[in-house]
Amino acid sequence: MKPRGFVTLITDFGLGDWYAGTLNGAILSIAPHACIIEVTHSIPRGDVIGAAIALRSSYRYFPAGTVHMIVVDPGVGSARKILYAERDGHRFIAPDNGILPLALGTGAMKGSRFLENAKLWRERVSHTFHGRDIMAPVVAHLLNGVSPARLGPTCRNFVTRSFPRPRDFSARSAAGEVLYVDAFGNLITNIEEDSPITKGGGEITVRIRGKGIKGVSSSYESVPRGELLAIWGSSGFLEIAINGGSAAKRLRAGRGSGVDLERMRSRGKENERR
Amino acid sequence: MKPRGFVTLITDFGLGDWYAGTLNGAILSIAPHACIIEVTHSIPRGDVIGAAIALRSSYRYFPAGTVHMIVVDPGVGSARKILYAERDGHRFIAPDNGILPLALGTGAMKGSRFLENAKLWRERVSHTFHGRDIMAPVVAHLLNGVSPARLGPTCRNFVTRSFPRPRDFSARSAAGEVLYVDAFGNLITNIEEDSPITKGGGEITVRIRGKGIKGVSSSYESVPRGELLAIWGSSGFLEIAINGGSAAKRLRAGRGSGVDLERMRSRGKENERR
Amino acid sequence: MKPRGFVTLITDFGLGDWYAGTLNGAILSIAPHACIIEVTHSIPRGDVIGAAIALRSSYRYFPAGTVHMIVVDPGVGSARKILYAERDGHRFIAPDNGILPLALGTGAMKGSRFLENAKLWRERVSHTFHGRDIMAPVVAHLLNGVSPARLGPTCRNFVTRSFPRPRDFSARSAAGEVLYVDAFGNLITNIEEDSPITKGGGEITVRIRGKGIKGVSSSYESVPRGELLAIWGSSGFLEIAINGGSAAKRLRAGRGSGVDLERMRSRGKENERR
Numbered sequence: 001m002k003p004r005g006f007v008t009l010i011t012d013f014g015l016g017d018w019y020a021g022t023l024n025g026a027i028l029s030i031a032p033h034a035c036i037i038e039v040t041h042s043i044p045r046g047d048v049i050g051a052a053i054a055l056r057s058s059y060r061y062f063p064a065g066t067v068h069m070i071v072v073d074p075g076v077g078s079a080r081k082i083l084y085a086e087r088d089g090h091r092f093i094a095p096d097n098g099i100l101p102l103a104l105g106t107g108a109m110k111g112s113r114f115l116e117n118a119k120l121w122r123e124r125v126s127h128t129f130h131g132r133d134i135m136a137p138v139v140a141h142l143l144n145g146v147s148p149a150r151l152g153p154t155c156r157n158f159v160t161r162s163f164p165r166p167r168d169f170s171a172r173s174a175a176g177e178v179l180y181v182d183a184f185g186n187l188i189t190n191i192e193e194d195s196p197i198t199k200g201g202g203e204i205t206v207r208i209r210g211k212g213i214k215g216v217s218s219s220y221e222s223v224p225r226g227e228l229l230a231i232w233g234s235s236g237f238l239e240i241a242i243n244g245g246s247a248a249k250r251l252r253a254g255r256g257s258g259v260d261l262e263r264m265r266s267r268g269k270e271n272e273r274r
Numbered sequence: 275m276k277p278r279g280f281v282t283l284i285t286d287f288g289l290g291d292w293y294a295g296t297l298n299g300a301i302l303s304i305a306p307h308a309c310i311i312e313v314t315h316s317i318p319r320g321d322v323i324g325a326a327i328a329l330r331s332s333y334r335y336f337p338a339g340t341v342h343m344i345v346v347d348p349g350v351g352s353a354r355k356i357l358y359a360e361r362d363g364h365r366f367i368a369p370d371n372g373i374l375p376l377a378l379g380t381g382a383m384k385g386s387r388f389l390e391n392a393k394l395w396r397e398r399v400s401h402t403f404h405g406r407d408i409m410a411p412v413v414a415h416l417l418n419g420v421s422p423a424r425l426g427p428t429c430r431n432f433v434t435r436s437f438p439r440p441r442d443f444s445a446r447s448a449a450g451e452v453l454y455v456d457a458f459g460n461l462i463t464n465i466e467e468d469s470p471i472t473k474g475g476g477e478i479t480v481r482i483r484g485k486g487i488k489g490v491s492s493s494y495e496s497v498p499r500g501e502l503l504a505i506w507g508s509s510g511f512l513e514i515a516i517n518g519g520s521a522a523k524r525l526r527a528g529r530g531s532g533v534d535l536e537r538m539r540s541r542g543k544e545n546e547r548r
Numbered sequence: 549m550k551p552r553g554f555v556t557l558i559t560d561f562g563l564g565d566w567y568a569g570t571l572n573g574a575i576l577s578i579a580p581h582a583c584i585i586e587v588t589h590s591i592p593r594g595d596v597i598g599a600a601i602a603l604r605s606s607y608r609y610f611p612a613g614t615v616h617m618i619v620v621d622p623g624v625g626s627a628r629k630i631l632y633a634e635r636d637g638h639r640f641i642a643p644d645n646g647i648l649p650l651a652l653g654t655g656a657m658k659g660s661r662f663l664e665n666a667k668l669w670r671e672r673v674s675h676t677f678h679g680r681d682i683m684a685p686v687v688a689h690l691l692n693g694v695s696p697a698r699l700g701p702t703c704r705n706f707v708t709r710s711f712p713r714p715r716d717f718s719a720r721s722a723a724g725e726v727l728y729v730d731a732f733g734n735l736i737t738n739i740e741e742d743s744p745i746t747k748g749g750g751e752i753t754v755r756i757r758g759k760g761i762k763g764v765s766s767s768y769e770s771v772p773r774g775e776l777l778a779i780w781g782s783s784g785f786l787e788i789a790i791n792g793g794s795a796a797k798r799l800r801a802g803r804g805s806g807v808d809l810e811r812m813r814s815r816g817k818e819n820e821r822r
Contacts, residue, residue, distance in 0.1 A: 003580070004580060004581075006576065006580075008569065008573070010566075013457070014457035014458075015289065015314060015315070015316050015457075015563065016314065016316040016456070016457040017314060017316075017328065017456045017457050018284075018313050018314055018328040018329075018331050018332040019456075019508075020314075021282065021311055021312065021313030021314060021332055022313070022331070022332045022335045024311040024313075024336075025282070025311065025332065025333075025335035025336035025337075025340075026335050028280065028309070028311070028336065028337055029335065029336060029337050032277070032278060032280075032337060033278075035576070036311075037569055037572040037573065037576070037584075038569065039566050039568075039569030039570070039572075040563060040564065040565060040566055040568075040569060041563070042563050042564040042565075045458060046518065054565065054566040055566075057566050057570070058566040058569055058570045058573065059573075061570045061573035061574050061577065061680065062572075062573035062576065062577060063573075063576055063577050063580060066573075074494065074495065074518065075493070075494075075495050076493060076494065077492055077493025077494065077495070077496070077505075078493045078494075078495040078496065126506075126507070126508040127491075127492050127493055127506060127507075127508075128493075128494070128505060128507055128508050128513070129508035132335065132508065133508075182565045182567075183561070183562035183564040183565050184562075184593060217675075218625055218675050219623070219624060219625025219626045219675055219676075220622065220623075220624065220625065220626075220676070221622070221623050221625070221626040222625070222626065231625075231675055231676060232674075232675060233674070233675075233676055234567075234674040234675075234676050234680065234681075239676070244594065244622065287731070288731035288732075289563065289588060289589070289590050289731075290588065290590040290730070290731040291588060291590075291602065291730045291731050292558075292587050292588055292602040292603075292605050292606040293730075293782075294588075295556065295585055295586065295587030295588060295606055296587070296605070296606045298585040298587075298610075299556070299585065299606065299607075299609035299610035299611075299614075300609050302554065302583070302585070302610065302611055303609065303610060303611050306551070306552060306554075306611060307552075310585075319732060320792065348768065348769065348792065349767070349768075349769050350767060350768065351766055351767025351768065351769070351770070351779075352767045352768075352769040352770065400780075400781070400782040401765075401766050401767055401779055401780060401781075401782075402767075402768070402779060402781055402782050402787070403781075403782035406609065406782065407782075
């Protein structure tokens, strides 16, 4: 038996039906050595941005060579294409609706191809389930060693999207926004840990929905239970959280809510708790 | 190490407790080479019909030889038996409550046996968890090569059930009903894609809950966002959906809601979008 | 390729984000032969007792040698330590917040160590995701054969907790309480099947929230649909259930609700249905 081939799945199928399970079968029928990891099937229906954030935050933790398959596909059955791309030794298949450029960065995508070689697909393709009938078989053939060159023609004219970037981005201030609300109610922003503002001295103040948060904490428990904090989260972005609660509920904040940072001039004591 | 043996799980355990996970352990303790795919644990509690539809719609996408185990078992601990059967090279184990005849068709079931050989079970069998204590060990022994003949005696007197069939089923009309509502709110009916009514010319009109839908679409996006459509779904049945919404909510429809089809005489332009 | 190494996961991450999936990647990147079973990711946020019950009820059904990893960790990023322990050939890693002593019994824990050898961790450890950055790599190294002695120093001063034990515990009576409510609404108590009260003759009466239940049933269907029953559950504890319903909702009972047992003197007919 071959060594394992790794596949991750990100979909908006939910877990109430057989759709996610069937993807596994469609892959294993062709590549019985596949090791399939279900990153999440709970992306809100059709939420391309949510899927991209899940992918961007997870893919690099898997072994190189992993094929990441994303099925958030409101255009299934229409003329939309399906895209293959590579980055840093990882391989990706997703509908051509902006997920891969969002997650990987358009400039960092390599070897982009549209899936057009129907010989690698299920013989009969349904109108509504290209994940099962096109994407899963192609993933399996890749695991079996089929060259990406056989999937279809190289392409540059795929749909591109990008996340909103922070405005006013200096060593003293930044104006960002919330990109994602996780199941804990943590607000993940678009302000990265290696931004200019993190380099200077003096305390950072974070403002969101009229509230001010002084300093960036190093753990949820570094503030009293029930209080707001800002923290550099596990995806490398600034997050707004509540120790033991939901910042999204408390602040009535969600994707797009503005988040402003300001760095005070240092006057002796460094109050930041990094 | 042996090549992998495939197992699928369909249960009504939900994901909030350790029950589904424990089934995995009970199988792997006996058959460490098992590859277990959790098709769904979210069947509504005790919903034999829902479990049968999930099984029927998923099993054929797995490799031949797969053992499919279904634990929707309101009669656990009572005198109800547990059934083994085969179809098309797939193997199935489920409580004898009609799930397998519903999913596979009574006539197509082969090699049916009741599980009676307690030597293949956990030594101590609980009152409430035969999935863990009887079914999982038997699945594992099958993966290890134990012959089905050792499970128990052949049987014909298992519980039989069948799905409601469409009435008035001709090339001109059909009167069916909704069998299943998926997590997207799509209404899966009992009208199959290879029914007589799909063969003729002229446009099909679908009626449900007082609404009429003209034609059968080939993608969700072939109608404007928010509008109703009919489409041949991925399980081979006619589905009623809303582009970007929930048909179940909009129509207040559910299992058992009537769905009528009528084929108009063709007058020139074929309006069906298949 | 090595034989499989088994890992189970119990977390409070939920399934809506990429956190649970990322744990898989972090393990497989170091130990590609890992076989990871997700027991549950639906522990209520920060619920140490719920996590301990899930672990206690599930771990012994997995193969010996399995590494069980529990990430319910409200103190992540603070000074709390992470604990390794063994019991009965199983291995465990969890935050030092009482989960392991609760689930395994402090006296039965062997080889306890604090995770302190950062060479076995991810090079850059985040503030908020020690499951991914510390625990998962250590699990993977254990699967690869690294000796527990390399994880960190042995310890005895870990946080200990224990479940409430039944009071007034004799052959005639017991006063216990509800430990856990499962997704079916079954109330799992702290009264064990091999308690003194189960040894005597005569019928047991169970009292909870002002209701009396006569006898212990052997199946849910041994009482009429919709009626209360008591049953020895699959985890070895007395459970209060409703045939086809939720005892938690009906009784408005939850963790901590009192459950009293009384054994009547036997007068001829043994009414218990074991």
